[in-house]
Amino acid sequence: MKLSLRCWLPLLALPFLVHAAELKIDVGHGATIYTTAALLQRPDVRTITVPNDVAFHRTMQYRAVPLAALLDRLDSRDHLQFVASDGFAAEMPAALVLDRRGGEAWLAIEDPAAPWPGLSQHRGSAGPFYIVWTQPRGVPVNPEQWPYQLAAIHRLDDVAARFPAILPDPSQPAGSAVQLGFTVFQRTCFACHTLNGEGDAKLGPDLNLPHNPTEYLRTDLLRAFIRDPQSLHRWPQAKMQGFDTQALSDADLDAVLAYLRHMAQRKAAH
Structure with missing residues (x-):
């Protein structure tokens, strides 16, 4: 039995939808929209290894960009919020990223040609963007500071304000x-x-x-x-x-x- 065009369209569109994923970053100088494709073509993209990954609970490899490279003119006294598509909103001092007090932060980018495995316990996918950390330096990075399904990063006043x-x-x-x-x-x-x-x-x-x-x-x-x-x-x-x-x-x-x-x-x- 032949599949109708209507049946095939969702399958044909899937790679396009992954490529069309967008991350919005606004650190106070106007918002910048980054697409999956553009991020994967950056000269500073690297393959990194993350032992004991928080989301997957095992060693993972990612194509990733140093997060600090995407935060233009950010000051270590600033405050950041990371918003996920599922409603998760992590609060983080910019110093943790810029000063590398807890290690080096990376924006992991899900490559449509090599999608990440699904998360356990009905949590869906970690993609298309995920903040991961390498080289811990003595200051613990909390599991809530590994936001996945990331949709936006904002510079905001701190939580108390x-x-x-x-x-x-x-x-x-x-x-x-x-x-x-x-x-x-x-x-x-x-x-x-x-x-x-x-x-x-x-x-x-x-x-x-x-x-x-x-x-x-x-x-x-x-x-x-x-x-x-x-x-x-x-x-x-x-x-x-x-x-x-x-x-x-x-x-x-x-x-x-x-x-x-x-x-x-x-x-x-x-």
Whole structure:
């Protein structure tokens, strides 16, 4: 039986769609749109090897461009947001990229001629663009700072300036568990969740409205859920990944819980 032209069209269009993928970068001097094809033709594109890749949990090879080369006139005091097509929004200080404090950041580009394998646990593809890191230099890069399915990079004010409703009470001293928890929250939870209705992520529920998880989960269950979400709800399609002790130390987890308990008393008006 012959396939109709209508059946063939999606197959014929697939390479074109991958080639047509676009990444928008705006660091304050006007937006630049990069296509897959243009990035793969750059003179600085390299084949890199990434051991223990965060998304694939094994050694991976990519065609990639140094991320700093795409961030023209960016200052190390600036702040960046990485937005994925699924609603994930990672916040990152520019210094982490420019000063290489956590290693060297690369923009990995999915080549239509050699597509990447699918991700595990119903997460689809990591492409067409993915931030990966090589040569760690002692400052840990959090798993949330490896955004895949990347669609845009923006220079923005930092989180505290943009979203005042997520700030702890100013009476909390610097170095307190609540203030430390706020810092950890920004680099972990805030990439997927909003709090008090504020934030750019669209992947997970709000963590304070109408209820804070510390209000309806025992501390031991909440800790277990953050370590392994499937330990609380067996849900094969769930997108939340657990945080092991390398990604989130016990001390940092304690601090996040202290921040969430604190914010449960600082709910924004409904």
